[in-house]
Amino acid sequence: MPLEFLLSFRKDICLIKPTESEQFILQSGERKLTFKNAQTGLKIALKTLKTGGATLSQLKNTIHENDGFEALQKFHYYLKKFASLGWLCYSVLSDETKIATVIPLTSDFEFTVQKVPVEAKYVLSRFAYSHQVAGETLLESPLSFAQIMLDWRGAALIAALSTPQNISQLSAEIPGISSETAEQFISLLFISKMLFQVAENDNIDESENTTLAQWEFHDLLFHTRSRVGRHANPSDGTFRFLGKIEPLPAVKPPMLGDLINLYKPDLDNLKLTDIPFTQVLExxxxxxxxxxxxxxxxxxxxxxxxxxRIKDIFPSEFGEVSSRPYPSGGAIYELEIYPVVNICQGLDSGLYHYRPESHQLCRQSLQNEAVEMLLKDAGMSMGVDGMPPILLVISARFQRIAWKYESIAYALLLKHVGVLYQTMYLVATAMNLAPCGLGGGNSDLFVKAVGCDYYAETSVGEFALGSC
Ligand SMILES: Cc1cc2nc3c(=O)[nH]c(=O)nc-3n(C[C@H](O)[C@H](O)[C@H](O)COP(=O)(O)O)c2cc1C
Known part of the structure; x- marks a missing residue:
């Protein structure tokens, strides 16, 4: 007989019993369910789900024994409701302890018990990964609407499933795991889309599916975690470091180096003489x-x-923000520009930082090995012999944006690189210069060239510029 999963409430579900009434309230965030005049069996069942958990049969027995046969239908309805809200967790036990617990991340998670073929082989999805969160080992996947909490035996089973295993092989591999437990474990992972059944030709759906095959693990994880959907992380500005860590200033503090004042064009004159916008676009x-x-x-x-350039700096509720020719989410403007100069009339070859508030260049170094490597890499990306006249390396002061935004910080930053590229393309076209955006660059090399902390600021884009 197949084992039953242990049902319990997610940790964040609160069970509130007001002292002066018979009401029971279940609450998660804004969502509340009130049970008026709850009968004894239901009260015990709700408390059990909140504490250790129980199997469906055990819960049904409790209701039946205490509240009678008629109460079972209503209890089934409640369980369905809890499941549809994503409040129920499902555990596999071994020696009375939980070795794996599925925790729904959103109400879209559906736990449909499926019997897995016993003779078939199974292998872990290449999208599944485990990491430590708040002292627990979690198995997660961008294919899944749930996460799985593992104990050391669960983690050992996961390690064994890196290669195809059938149920008896899996049970033989990990001491103390019965074949029933191994079957239930595989079923749990299967329902949660953490593993796949291996077909007779040794293929699995994941690699047969041409759409999934073209997703890199990191791209799909980044996509799912930076878009709203299959996770419960906050996606807006959450200001989670407010009062704990000072936000970075709107303008990067001056770097050391010789300053070069830059030419400022007469914008009023340009408004009259520039080529028309449609011509620039075309x-x-x-x-x-x-x-x-x-x-x-x-x-x-x-x-x-x-x-x-910075057009204006002004205060906001959470510190200073600025205004520049290109747009930026929350007016945060975390991007910096470093011109790497190969050939520019009137300017020595070398690496410079652009100061957008004073419209100056600050020299970081003259031509050296790192500067040359940055330029050579850019030439290779463009498929040309030699190096571009100027490479504009775009870096990000990550904490400027991550202080405010949580799930979307990096995705937002890349969008900013995109809007800056397009602004640069259009300005270069209006000025009859030669622009080219680049898709790749070496962020470690940039750190060496500039001498910054990789995790605080490094390159996120490159743009080549020269004369026509
Ligand atoms: C984000 C981005 C990355 C790019 N990466 C490269 C690159 O690495 N090398 C290159 O030669 N061109 C690169 N380009 C330029 C594209 O190849 C070019 O925009 C595309 O072929 C369309 O041609 P067009 O810009 O002349 O309209 C890139 C453009 C963008 C917007």
Missing amino acids: RRKSIREWGDKPITLDQLGEFLYRSA
């Missing part, structure tokens, strides 16, 4: 060949002024 293209006459320092100054 002419815009990526250009990977550069004119014989190099780009000049004044052109670089005009380009940076028109695409990335």
Whole structure:
């Protein structure tokens, strides 16, 4: 006979019993269920679900014995309601202790008990991963609407399932795990989309499915965790470090180095003389060949002024924010620009930081090995012999954005890189310069070149610029 799963409430579900009435209230966040005049059996069952948990048969016995046969139908209705809210957890026991517990992440999780073929082999999904959270080992997957809490035996079973196993092999591999427990464990993982059945030709759905096959593990995890849906993490600005860690200032504190004042174009004049917007849009293209006459320092100054200067700094409820030519979520503006100069008339080759508030360059280094490697890498990304005249490396001060946003911080940051690229493309086109956005760059090399802390600030985009 197959074993039954142990049912219990999620940890965050509160059971409130007001002292002066017979009401029972179950609550999770804003959601509340009130049980008026709850009978003895129901009260015991709710308390059991909140404490250790019990199997469906045990819960039904409690209701039957205390409240009578007629109360069972209503209890079934309640259980369905709890399941549909994602409040019920499902555990596999061995020696009376939980070796694995499925915890729904959202109400979209459906726990439909399925009997798994006993002779078949099963293998862990390549999307499943385990990590430590608040002292527990959790198994999670971007394919799943639930997470699984494991004890050491559960973790050992997961390790064994890295290669295809049938139920008897799995039970033989881990001491103390009966074949019934192994079957129930596999069933739990199967329902939660953490593992797949291996077909006779050794294939699994996950790799046969051409849509899934084209997802990298990290991309799918990033996608699912930075979009609303199969997780319960807050997606707005949560300001979770308010009062604990000071937010970074709107403008990066000045770096050390020689300062170079940049040319400021006359915007009123440009408004009259610029080529029309539709022409800019239609002419815009990526250009990977550069004119014989190099780009000049004044052109670089005009380009940076028109695409990335600070127009205004103003206070907000949670510190200063700014206004610049390109948009930014929450007006946070976490991106910095570092021109890496190969050839620019009027400017020495080397690495500079752009100061958007004073419209200046701050020299970090002259031409050196790291500077050359950054430029060479960019040339290779563009498929050209040699190096671009100027490479604009875009970095992010991560904590500027992560202080406010939680689940979406990095996704938001990449969107900012995109809007900055497009602004740079359009300005370069209007100025008859040669722009080209790049898809890849070496963030460790950038850290070496600039001397910053990888986790505090490193490169997230690259953009080549030269003359036409
Ligand atoms: C985010 C992004 C990444 C890119 N990466 C590269 C790259 O690494 N190398 C390259 O030569 N072009 C790169 N490009 C330029 C595209 O190849 C180009 O935009 C595309 O072929 C369309 O051509 P167009 O820009 O001339 O309209 C990139 C463009 C963007 C927006």
